[in-house]
Amino acid sequence: MANKIDSEYRFSPPRKTKQNAVLSPNNQPDCAQAFMEHAATAPLPDAFLHFLESNGIDPSIYTSIDSTPRYIRLKPGFEDCIQEIQSETKCKPEKLDWLLGFYTLPPHIQIASTKVYQQGKIYGIDASSGAAVMALGIEPGDHVLDLCAAPGAKLCMILDLLGDSGSVTGVDAARHRLAACRTMLQKYKLGDRCRLFVADGTTFSVIPEGFRSDSESCESGLEERMDVFKEWTSRRPWKERKRAKKCSTPQVVSKSHPPELIYYGRHSGVIGLTKKELYKTVTENEIASYGYDKVLVDAECTHDGSVKHIQKFEHWGWVTLQRRVLDAERTDSLHTLQLNLLTNGFRLLKVGGSLIYSTCSLTVAQNEDVVEQFLKENITAGRIFVLHFLSY
Numbered sequence: 284m285a286n287k288i289d290s291e292y293r294f295s296p297p298r299k300t301k302q303n304a305v306l307s308p309n310n311q312p313d314c315a316q317a318f319m320e321h322a323a324t325a326p327l328p329d330a331f332l333h334f335l336e337s338n339g340i341d342p343s344i345y346t347s348i349d350s351t352p353r354y355i356r357l358k359p360g361f362e363d364c365i366q367e368i369q370s371e372t373k374c375k376p377e378k379l380d381w382l383l384g385f386y387t388l389p390p391h392i393q394i395a396s397t398k399v400y401q402q403g404k405i406y407g408i409d410a411s412s413g414a415a416v417m418a419l420g421i422e423p424g425d426h427v428l429d430l431c432a433a434p435g436a437k438l439c440m441i442l443d444l445l446g447d448s449g450s451v452t453g454v455d456a457a458r459h460r461l462a463a464c465r466t467m468l469q470k471y472k473l474g475d476r477c478r479l480f481v482a483d484g485t486t487f488s489v490i491p492e493g494f495r496s497d498s499e500s501c502e503s504g505l506e507e508r509m510d511v512f513k514e515w516t517s518r519r520p521w522k523e524r525k526r527a528k529k530c531s532t533p534q535v536v537s538k539s540h541p542p543e544l545i546y547y548g549r550h551s552g553v554i555g556l557t558k559k560e561l562y563k564t565v566t567e568n569e570i571a572s573y574g575y576d577k578v579l580v581d582a583e584c585t586h587d588g589s590v591k592h593i594q595k596f597e598h599w600g601w602v603t604l605q606r607r608v609l610d611a612e613r614t615d616s617l618h619t620l621q622l623n624l625l626t627n628g629f630r631l632l633k634v635g636g637s638l639i640y641s642t643c644s645l646t647v648a649q650n651e652d653v654v655e656q657f658l659k660e661n662i663t664a665g666r667i668f669v670l671h672f673l674s675y
């Protein structure tokens with residue numbers, strides 16, 4: 284049976300030959316022609332088909348001609364760069380009515396090589412990611428926690444929506460991915476109100492800026508107050524570099540690893556705090572008053588909903604898909620990880636705050652089941668229906 288399905292479902296890798304590529308004057312393939320060259324051949328592997336079958340997902344969404352558009356988001360302030368995008372890509376961006384600042388381009392367009400992208404005027408981000416951020420309902424002054432932040436497309440959108448008040452705290456267990464997130468913040472000049480921690484999101488416990496009682500700051504000894512966070516610099520002090528070299532810190536941290544601040548902006552609330560103040564242990568009552576206004580838990584998952592991502596495995600090799608996405612041990616422990624991330628994100632919310640749980644998986648096990656179990660275990664949590672942009 285698997286073999287039969289194997290030969291039925293086919294992918295759409297870009298297939299360009301010199302003979303059939305129609306080039307426009309500046310050597311860009313014509314928009315419609317390039318789209319048609321996006322044609323299908325490779326079968327889906329058995330293991331992935333079994334995964335889809337056991338989760339009730341229709342394999343045809345990964346097959347035939349790739350019709351998923353390329354989504355882009357304009358950086359606020361660069362709304363007039365539509366013409367630039369069109370002249371660089373030879374395709375007209377179509378506005379997405381239901382998501383402010385989002386446009387679509389045909390699926391074959393690669394934005395990474397365009398100047399508009401390199402100059403930080405547009406982002407590559409899917410509409411579903413944008414919808415998760417919009418559902419947070421960001422308001423001026425909000426303190427926002429992004430518990431699985433890297434590589435940072437959603438974090439950037441949160442910062443763009445926040446403007447010049449409030450703060451954003453990004454957490455991720457993977458150091459190299461969070462470092463890429465820091466680079467992104469710098470590229471889009473968005474770091475001012477942000478801080479980034481390499482930490483395990485299931486145990487992270489640092490609350491937003493601005494929570495330091497006056498009595499405490501007076502009590503802190505003079506010596507300790509001298510040792511406060513100064514303006515962030517990419518150059519780490521010699522002592523710190525020596526320590527890091529000695530400890531050879533892991534790329535992906537575990538629960539027991541203390542949170543490690545790898546970036547903070549000038550108005551993120553970190554400058555002027557001592558380490559003790561930043562990492563102060565807080566009580567549940569203190570979190571209720573001084574916790575985050577909004578929390579995004581964009582949890583680690585099997586990524587099966589990222590159709591374009593899955594299609595890339597045809598080039599990367601299906602064995603990689605097996606290892607990175609479908610490994611049985613990994614999928615079993617994912618449920619626990621997702622539930623623990625959601626539970627800790629909720630714990631860090633202040634009373635009246637709201638949380639969005641999202642994944643890029645289409646499986647009920649990683650979405651509805653996790654939320655149901657969480658609601659059963661947390662009677663102070665109530666489900667809210669996000670209506671403001673579903674009315675489109």
Ligand SMILES: C[S@@+](CC[C@H](N)C(=O)[O-])C[C@H]1O[C@@H](n2cnc3c(N)ncnc32)[C@H](O)[C@@H]1O
Nearest residue numbers: 431433434435436437455456457483484581583
């Ligand atoms: C779906 S990705 C997040 C995408 C991100 N929100 C964005 O918009 O670019 C999931 C992330 O969770 C991180 N992760 C996995 N386990 C984690 C944990 N225990 N704590 C925090 N982050 C974790 C992974 O390193 C990965 O970067």
